[in-house]
Amino acid sequence: MAGSICTMPNNGDSDWSGFVTIVEKTIRGYMGISLSNLAGSAAPQIQDGSVIEIGGSIYQFTTAETITGWPSAAGTTEYIAAVPAGSVVTVIFTTTAPTWSGTKGGWYSGNNRYIGTVEWGGSATYSNKFIYQRFNDGGGGGISADQGIRTSGIKSDPFVQTGYIPMGEWNMDATADFLITAGTLASRFGITAITQIIGIEGWVWNDVGGGLYQMDFAGEAFIFTEIIYVQRDFEGFFDDVAFDGTASTVPNRGYVEIKYIL
Numbered sequence: 001m002a003g004s005i006c007t008m009p010n011n012g013d014s015d016w017s018g019f020v021t022i023v024e025k026t027i028r029g030y031m032g033i034s035l036s037n038l039a040g041s042a043a044p045q046i047q048d049g050s051v052i053e054i055g056g057s058i059y060q061f062t063t064a065e066t067i068t069g070w071p072s073a074a075g076t077t078e079y080i081a082a083v084p085a086g087s088v089v090t091v092i093f094t095t096t097a098p099t100w101s102g103t104k105g106g107w108y109s110g111n112n113r114y115i116g117t118v119e120w121g122g123s124a125t126y127s128n129k130f131i132y133q134r135f136n137d138g139g140g141g142g143i144s145a146d147q148g149i150r151t152s153g154i155k156s157d158p159f160v161q162t163g164y165i166p167m168g169e170w171n172m173d174a175t176a177d178f179l180i181t182a183g184t185l186a187s188r189f190g191i192t193a194i195t196q197i198i199g200i201e202g203w204v205w206n207d208v209g210g211g212l213y214q215m216d217f218a219g220e221a222f223i224f225t226e227i228i229y230v231q232r233d234f235e236g237f238f239d240d241v242a243f244d245g246t247a248s249t250v251p252n253r254g255y256v257e258i259k260y261i262l
Helices: 017-027 182-189
Strands: 051-054 057-060 076-085 088-094 099-101 106-109 112-120 126-132 142-144 148-150 160-166 177-180 197-205 212-214 219-224 227-232 254-261
Touching: 051 076, 051 112, 057 076, 076 182, 088 112, 112 182, 126 160, 126 182, 160 182, 177 254, 182 254, 197 219, 197 227, 227 254
Parallel strands: none
Antiparallel strands: 051 057, 076 088, 076 112, 099 106, 106 112, 112 126, 126 142, 142 148, 160 254, 177 227, 197 212, 197 254, 219 227
């Protein structure tokens, strides 16, 4: 079976079915969604002017849309889903994972089109906000504030990929380690087995932002029971008031670099 060209109608042609077909095929999978607070810790909203195609229909947001339905405990990764109901669409948080629909050209669960993911850290802290791209790269690639366009499936190297996860708030003087769960690795990079990871490194800023330090200067990064730990040494260089800022002063302590194979 082969694809077929969609012919354009002539000027004045009474049969515009060809033109309508072209428009319908062109918009399939379209997602012109913008999330507010993509880089910050505040709750994201769908920004006004956003447009999304769902199951053959185009929906637009003329005002900012609040995302509702947060169902889970702190430390979970939530999906952002657009739920159509006739002529209107609402947007919710959900823990139900989507699958790729080649027919619809997007990430779906039932009739709901998935927009992206976000992590809930408790105390109204939202991090790692991410918007799916409009094609299937095998790992859920897309756009995030911390690393631009995530290309987990579009490979400059056919084997080794590199991803970055922001740490968010980390008072290193009070807490010894920063954790990344298997669920986060799966939702952000398509990593389904911890053995796909071949390298981990952490980088942290001091409170004044004048110094960027590699964690192995006075700490380490390792995997234990399928959790990534970035850990500072006890009473070491990072166990100090120079690294005790909280979210109000240091909203992102640094980044974890992960090298992995898909």
